[in-house]
Amino acid sequence: MDMATVRLGHRPVLLIVDVQVGVMAEAWQAERVIAQVKTAVARARAAQVPVLWVQHGDAEMPQGSVPWQWVEGLGPAAGEVLIHKAFNSAFEQTDLEQALAQCxxxxxxxxxxxxxxxIRATAYAALERGYDLTLVQDAHTTQSMPLGEGQEIAAESIVRELNIVMQWxxxxxxxxxxxxxxxxxxxAALNQ
Incomplete structure (x- = not known):
């Protein structure tokens, strides 16, 4: 069995980050990705794998505002952990590590x-802290990224690039x- 040797144990959790109205409003293939997030959540709950939710708040998306809300059909169930964050990494100045330790x-x-x-910041932070990581490849998205001077990186390319990076x-x-x-x-994922 090939698993983390940095952290003792063998416990999976599903971490859902920022699937909020304001984040998903103009995201690439948002409806499809939201459906895939729902699938991941349903599979985790059915397997009794803890689902932890991370919700971003800042000046552009203040807590309690419409953009800050979860998209329809998603959000923590009773007893599931909710972490509020203000930075890209879900680990920075949050209680995420304590919640993960409790699980x-x-x-x-x-x-x-x-x-x-x-997603990228949280993935790297998790690996740097000694966690094994599985990126749900069809359950993350973003917007295209303008580079200036009429150039941009297409959202689809950003998603594909991160999927490749997380394999290698x-x-x-x-x-x-x-x-x-x-x-x-x-x-099965933990035993491969």
Missing amino acids: GATHLFLAGASSNWC LSYPGRRNRVMKAEALDFD
Whole structure:
């Protein structure tokens, strides 16, 4: 069995980041991605894998505002952990690490938005802290990124690039991979 040697244990959790009205409003293929996030959540709940929710708030998306709300059909169920954040990484100045410790988490399954900001920052932060990581490859999205002078990076390219990176990135004693929402089998993923 190939699993993290940095953190003791073998417990998966699903981390849903920023699937909020204001974040998803202009995101690439938002409806499809929201459906895939719902699939990931349903599979985690059915497998009794803890689902942790991370909700971003800042000056552009203040807590309690319409853009700050979860998209329709998503949000924490009774007893599921909710973490509020103000930075890209879900680990920075939040209680996420304590919540993960209480769950005994060693392997994070990650979905949400935005791929090139909060998902990437959270993925790297998780790996740097010794967690194994599975990026749910069809359950994250972003907007196209303007580079100036009429150039931009298409959102689809950003999503595809992160999926490739998460397959090939290498950290000692940790494992990272990508997996589609429909294929999520938390036990099998941990044993591969």
